[in-house]
Amino acid sequence: MSQSIPHIQVPSEPAVSCSNCAACCCQLEVMLITDTGVPPRYIATDDWGGEVMLRLDDGWCAALDRDSMRCTIYEVRPLICREFETASPECLDERKGMTEIYR
Numbered sequence: 001m002s003q004s005i006p007h008i009q010v011p012s013e014p015a016v017s018c019s020n021c022a023a024c025c026c027q028l029e030v031m032l033i034t035d036t037g038v039p040p041r042y043i044a045t046d047d048w049g050g051e052v053m054l055r056l057d058d059g060w061c062a063a064l065d066r067d068s069m070r071c072t073i074y075e076v077r078p079l080i081c082r083e084f085e086t087a088s089p090e091c092l093d094e095r096k097g098m099t100e101i102y103r
């Protein structure tokens, strides 16, 4: 005799993914602590003489494609960008901040 197993679908939050994020972390200050080959046109100097990724008036990194919200220099992106992990506490913080702004 077969028995039916009740199946309940629990609605879940969409998984944390860069494809459902407005590149929140690309608005943060990104210091260049190693030379990964970032083109000079994307580099600015901060008040203390350190090199950082240039940000445009809209707040996002100059190397971000505004249409696709993807990094245009992915292969040579700074170390800090490489180490910023999707779904890490820092990532979730940035995403939360963005949700609150647009709410």
Ligand code: SF4
Residues within 6 Å of the ligand: 016, 017, 018, 019, 021, 022, 023, 024, 025, 026, 084, 085, 086, 087, 091, 092, 094, 095
């Ligand atoms: S790492 Fe996190 S904050 Fe950055 S783009 Fe991906 S999901 Fe958004």
Ligand code: SF4
Residues within 6 Å of the ligand: 025, 026, 027, 030, 053, 061, 062, 063, 064, 065, 070, 071, 072, 073, 074, 077, 078, 081
């Ligand atoms: S270099 Fe690329 S990954 Fe890093 S902040 Fe700029 S657009 Fe984002």
